[in-house]
Amino acid sequence: MAAAFAFAVTTTASAAKIHRSYSYYNVNGKTADELDKSLSRGGYLLKSTGQRHPGAAQIRFDAKARYGSNGKACSVTGVYVNVYAKVFLPRWKQRRKAQPELALVWDTLSQDIRRHEESHLVIARTHAGEIERRIRALPSRPDCALLRQDINKVTQQVMKNHEAAQKRFDFVETLNFEKRFERLLTYRLERELAKKN
Template structure:
C-alpha cells in the first residue's frame, strides 16, 4: 500500500556558504509546513500523494515529504603577528520540512486506513528528520575541520584552505544524503511491514 509513491523518498539540499561575521554556537533551525491530502481509500490517498507531494527538481518528480537544507557558517579569522589563524567558527543548519496531512484522519471509521496512515506519516516524518541529523553531523565536521586547520602566513591563503575543506565536506554530505535515500527506498517494504506489525501488536496488547 502506497508503495509506488513512498519507495522514492528523497530530500533536496542547497548549500549557502557566506563566511563572515562573528561566531556563535551552531544551531538547528527547523520549520515545518503541511500539505493536505483528501481521500477515503488507499488508492485515493496514494494518488493524492503522487499529485500533491512536494516537487523536487533534482529528481523531476513529487515525493511524500521533502526537506530543504542550507548551511549558514560564521567564521572569524585573526592575523596574529606573522600568521593568520581561525579564531572561531560555527555552522548553523536551516531545514525546511514539508509533510503530508490527511484531511479525513479524524473522521475515518476505517481502523485499517487509520493504522496504515499513522504508520506511514510517522515514517515519512522520521525519514525527513534523519536528513537533518545527517546535515547536523556534517555541520559539526565542518566546524572541527576548519578549526583544526594549520596557521598560514596570510589570511587569503587560509581562506583558500577553508573553502577547499568546506567544499569537500559538502560533497560528502550530498553523497551521504543520497545514500540514505537509496537505502531507505530499498528497505521500504520490509521496514513498513515491520512498523505495521509492531503497531498492531501494541493495539492488541492495549485491548487485553
C-alpha cells in the same frame, strides 16, 4: 530530499544552531488507493527529478569563521555552522473520521515519512559539526588569504561528502521501504491488540 546549499564564510562567530520549520500539504481520500493517489499528486515536487515525494527537507548551511593575524601568522579564532531546514510533510484531512485499519496504516506511514525527513537533518547536523571541527583544526598560515583558501577547501570537501551521504541514505531507505513499513505496521498492530487484551 530537496537540498539547497548556501555557504558563506565571513568574519563573525556565534553558537551553532539548527533552525527547523514545517510546512504541510493536505492529502484527501477514504481508501488506501485514494490516499496513495493524493500523495502522488500533492507531494513535494523535487525539481531535480521532476517527481513528487511524500515528504522533503530543504537544507541550507550558513557557516561563519573568524580568523586573524598576529603579524606573523593567520589563524582561525572561531567558527560555527548553522543549518536551516524546511520540512514538508503530508496531513490527511479525513484522519479523524477514518476506519481504524486505514488510520493505523496512515499513522504508520506518516510517522515513517517524518522520521525519514528528520534523518536528513541529522545527517546535515553531523556534517555541520564536521565543518566546524575541521576548520577549527586548520593550522596557521603565513597570511589570511591562504587560510581562507584552506577554509573554502574544507567546506567544499565536507559539502560534497554531505551530498553523497544524503543520496546514500535515500537509496538505502528506498530499497528497504517495503520491509521497514511491514515491520512498523506489524509492530503497531501488535501494540493495538495488546491494548485491547
